[in-house]
Amino acid sequence: MKKYAIIVAGGSGSRMGGSVPKQFMLLKDKPVLYYSIKTFLETYIDLQVILVLPVEYTDMGQEIIDAYFDKDRIRITAGGDSRFQSVKNGLSLVEEDSVVFVHDGVRCLISSDLIRRCYAMATETGSAVPVVPSKDSIRVLTEDGNEAADRNTIMLVQTPQVFHSKILIPAFQIDYKDKFTDEATVVEAFGLKISLVEGEERNIKITKPVDMLVAEKLLVEGA
Numbered sequence: 001m002k003k004y005a006i007i008v009a010g011g012s013g014s015r016m017g018g019s020v021p022k023q024f025m026l027l028k029d030k031p032v033l034y035y036s037i038k039t040f041l042e043t044y045i046d047l048q049v050i051l052v053l054p055v056e057y058t059d060m061g062q063e064i065i066d067a068y069f070d071k072d073r074i075r076i077t078a079g080g081d082s083r084f085q086s087v088k089n090g091l092s093l094v095e096e097d098s099v100v101f102v103h104d105g106v107r108c109l110i111s112s113d114l115i116r117r118c119y120a121m122a123t124e125t126g127s128a129v130p131v132v133p134s135k136d137s138i139r140v141l142t143e144d145g146n147e148a149a150d151r152n153t154i155m156l157v158q159t160p161q162v163f164h165s166k167i168l169i170p171a172f173q174i175d176y177k178d179k180f181t182d183e184a185t186v187v188e189a190f191g192l193k194i195s196l197v198e199g200e201e202r203n204i205k206i207t208k209p210v211d212m213l214v215a216e217k218l219l220v221e222g223a
């Protein structure tokens with residue numbers, strides 16, 4: 001079946017700061033986004049990338065494609081005001097029944113193993129969402145303070161989140177709600193159960209400056 005990877009890179013990176021959004025910052029002399037695109041294209045030869053970018057950074061994205069990739073395998077579309085809207089814009093370019101990976105462009109340490117694991121689960125059950133356990137203790141905020149929670153009941157969510165297009169496209173017709181921080185929340189609101197897959201600790205989301213340091217170190221060491 002046809003495979004699409006919607007790589008969402010339409011955000012502004014406000015928590016990171018800097019002169020360009022974090023997806024264009026350099027890690028080992030290449031943009032963060034380069035690594036995410038490369039791993040998907042290398043994992044499956046029949047996969048097409050849909051790259052979602054802030055409209056004002058379309059040219060910068062095109063330069064990355066021209067410099068490193070086969071332009072016939074990548075299409076660009078404009079991001080929206082929310083991650084939800086950016087994914088929805090990407091989905092509008094999905095042309096046929098397919099397996100759709102949605103991946104944060106800033107999770108640049110994604111591995112082919114994880115991509116394949118998610119694909120296997122999604123083709124078996126219709127969905128795949130990678131998660132890792134919490135290394136820290138957890139506390140829940142309550143009306144009168146806070147209380148401990150059992151961390152064994154909590155999992156931290158990553159991307160790629162993978163679904164059949166027949167599920168994801170209709171699910172994204174729903175009206176936006178603040179709780180839609182990822183595809184799993186949207187598909188769940190659509191009434192379906194989510195299948196979890198073992199994620200990877202190194203599949204970090206570059207969010208703050210410290211994450212660039214960690215990613216650089218992991219890339220250098222190939223760890």
Ligand SMILES: Nc1ccn([C@@H]2O[C@H](COP(=O)(O)OP(=O)(O)OP(=O)(O)O)[C@@H](O)[C@H]2O)c(=O)n1
Pocket residue numbers: 008009010011012013014015016021023052079080081082083084086087104105106107205206207
């Ligand atoms: N309107 C948006 C918001 C986010 N994203 C993408 O979703 C991923 C995860 O989002 P996050 O880390 O929150 O990125 P930003 O929104 O850019 O960061 P911040 O919240 O700090 O501004 C990123 O690859 C980001 O580019 C997107 O495509 N469109």
Ligand SMILES: C[C@](O)(CO)[C@H](O)COP(=O)(O)O
Pocket residue numbers: 083104157158159181182183205
């Ligand atoms: C989708 C996500 O990566 C799951 O952890 C995450 O929710 C995206 O980041 P945001 O800060 O919620 O936009």
